[in-house]
Amino acid sequence: MSTILGSGEWRYRVVDGWGRLPDGWTLMDVAAVAVDSKDQVYVFNRGEHPMIVFDRDGNFLRSWGEDLFHRAHGLHIGPDGMLYCTDDGDHTVRKMTPDGTMLLEIGVPGEAAPFMSGTPFHRCTHTALCPDSNIFVSDGYGNARVHKYDPAGRLLHSWGESGSGPGQFNLVHNIVADDDGWIYVADRENHRVQVFDTAGRYETQWNNLHRPCGLYMPRGECPHCVVGELGPGMPVNQEYPNLGPRLSIVTSSGELLARLGGEDGAGPEPGRFWAPHGLAEDSRGDIYVGEVSYTNWGNMRPGETRPQWLRTLQKLEKLD
Secondary structure (H helix, E strand, C coil), X not given: CCCEEEECCEEEEEECCCCCXXXXXXXXXXXXXXXXXXXXXXXXXXXXXXEEEECCCCCEEEEECCCCCCCEEEXXXXXXXXXXXXXXXXXXXXXXXXXXXXXXXXXXXXXXXXXXXXXXXXXXXXXXXXXXXXXXXXXXXXXXXXXXXXXXXXXXXXXXXXXCCCCEECCEXXXXXXXXXXXXXXXXXXXXXXXXXXXXCEEEEECCCCCEEEEECCCCCCCEEEEEECCCXXXXXXCCCCCCCEEEEEECCCCEEEEECCCCCCCCCCCCCCCEEEEEECCCCCEEEEECHHHHHHHHCCCCCCCCCCCCXXXXXXXX
16 A cells, blocks of 8 residues: 655655666665756765666666765756766765766865865755856855855855854755745754845744755745755654654745654654655656665664665655
8 A cells, every 4th residue: 555645735655666776786875866857866875876867767777976976965956957966075066967977076075174164165065056057055064154156166155154043054954046046054953944145144044844954946936845854863852753854845935835754753664764865856746855864873773783774765756
């Protein structure tokens, strides 16, 4: 029997076992996913083959990046179809063609900026492109900044610092932009998404989120946003209900439309989540969820032996 998540117009069927790999391959943690104009699904993962491409039915098409990436973290496809790959282990953002040719590299491979210096990058996390093609980078695990670059990779502006006030960050983990140029930043450990204009001026924030980790916002008028939320990260509240991990669907003003999963905490069953980290939608509104289950196992199941294989990729098919 199929597992159904959500309610009203936001109902989804879990496609169990989506994504067929060649024999002997494994994805390990799936840090990010993105879908191109042909509904090809790019899976940026921490296995031996960092970029694996499927068609929308889950058939394997190709792979690349084996000698390039150190630790997959963020992935965004620009309006021109190029891929922006954020490697937090290598402190770089790379613009790539769909077949794996590098066009632009921002950051110095293998060299982190000093911790909390505000200069790029110290374990950068994700990228977003505005309609004017400027590039915004969230940075990240060793900084509390957003950096704005022009299309050629020249740094234009940076903003943010460590803290919990407006414009401050406690682990800036993901970033998206809408067609009006607003920038939405997942301020994960402050349990909020902050909204800025392209100059970095604070506008508002979305609350009632639990450790927002992944963000996806489709282009178009009045877009919605899918937010991947992590569950409790401490043993003391490990069993608290209704905190995730889960997906929340909200309007561009932060109004909650639906929640998918999360009532009963983390789990291996279809439709439950371990650590929703990367999100994307295809042209039909189906959601692809990449999870960093191996990384988060210790937080979710402290003291337990980790299974050899964990699920790290799910497809949620939108129902009419």
